[in-house]
């Protein structure tokens with residue numbers, strides 16, 4: 459009975475939205491990708507632009523097999539699992555099913571919940587409101603730090619010291635502060651060239 463309950467929990471997931479678009483941020487910027495936004499987040503960023511995602515109970519539960527079938531209606535090669543905070547869910551069955559369907563699995567996470575699933579690309583975006591678990595950072599392929607205030611540069615450096623040597627490092631202006639913050643990021647990158655600029659190009663080209 460307990461095993462059945464666990465299986466039920468992990469083979470269905472609350473889905474806020476899913477859509478085929480271009481990845482707008484980071485290393486894979488500009489590539490076609492199918493996004494699955496899972497419901498549920500306990501991080502609480504004050505500037506969050508997807509607050510509707512926070513309450514997992516507001517979003518319909520999808521069977522993983524149906525979700526994969528939905529993705530396969532497109533020619534997508536990459537599936538990005540985002541949220542919310544997707545690692546609030548056990549994602550082993552989801553990534554197994556996506557891999558079995560020939561898809562690449564990418565995740566965007568704050569790293570604040572334990573890592574589950576098998577991933578082709580892990581983006582960790584650490585948030586001050588609930589810090590990442592130290593054991594997740596060495597698995598990151600990409601560290602993407604949203605800069606909201608100039609104090610966030612030291613937050614970025616603290617986490618850059620915890621990732622592996624091949625991890626890509628990105629600084630991204632918080633959207634509503636971009637006019638003021640982007641020049642500070644440009645100056646910072648010029649004096650700390652291990653970092654790169656990430657812009658949310660999907661917001662500039664007006665796609666989801």
Ligand code: SF4
Nearest residue numbers: 499501502503506542
């Ligand atoms: S982690 Fe993401 S979804 Fe959660 S509050 Fe922060 S920005 Fe919003």
